[in-house]
Amino acid sequence: MAVKDRDRFSTATRIKLLGEQTAARVYRSQTKRQARRSRLTGRAALLALVLCSLVVALAYPIRQYVSQRAEIGDLQRQQEQARQRVEQLRDLKARWQDDAYAEQQIRQRLHYVMPGETGFVVVDPGSAQQSRAERGAADRPWYSNVWDGVDKSDASDQ
Numbered sequence: 001m002a003v004k005d006r007d008r009f010s011t012a013t014r015i016k017l018l019g020e021q022t023a024a025r026v027y028r029s030q031t032k033r034q035a036r037r038s039r040l041t042g043r044a045a046l047l048a049l050v051l052c053s054l055v056v057a058l059a060y061p062i063r064q065y066v067s068q069r070a071e072i073g074d075l076q077r078q079q080e081q082a083r084q085r086v087e088q089l090r091d092l093k094a095r096w097q098d099d100a101y102a103e104q105q106i107r108q109r110l111h112y113v114m115p116g117e118t119g120f121v122v123v124d125p126g127s128a129q130q131s132r133a134e135r136g137a138a139d140r141p142w143y144s145n146v147w148d149g150v151d152k153s154d155a156s157d158q
Contacts, residue, residue: 109153 095101106112113119 096105111119111121
């Protein structure tokens, strides 16, 4: 027992004990500080807030810009198609002003013949029976058949 008491009061033992206690306090304070301290600093939080507000503020205008660019592209395509259609109609108008083209179309569409010529129309009996059966032309009034013919001739022009 005397040895234990002597060791307890020796300078080396006291220094060793003080070093262990100090190390324990330092370790406890470091772990508490690390637990309390978050990784998000005030500056980082402010930066995140500014970035989020910029994203929210710019989201709608950017979406509008993209949709308007798409609409402009669609309108330009429609404009180009309209220009092409105008050119086609100008060409068709110029062709119809030519007497030879008008005569050709009259002969082809209306089956007209010049004086002294004999006109022939070749009809395939199978196709005639089939088309009458499909349309049911005999079951309808005559004026319905006339209007159907007008509609079909308009559709063939386009």
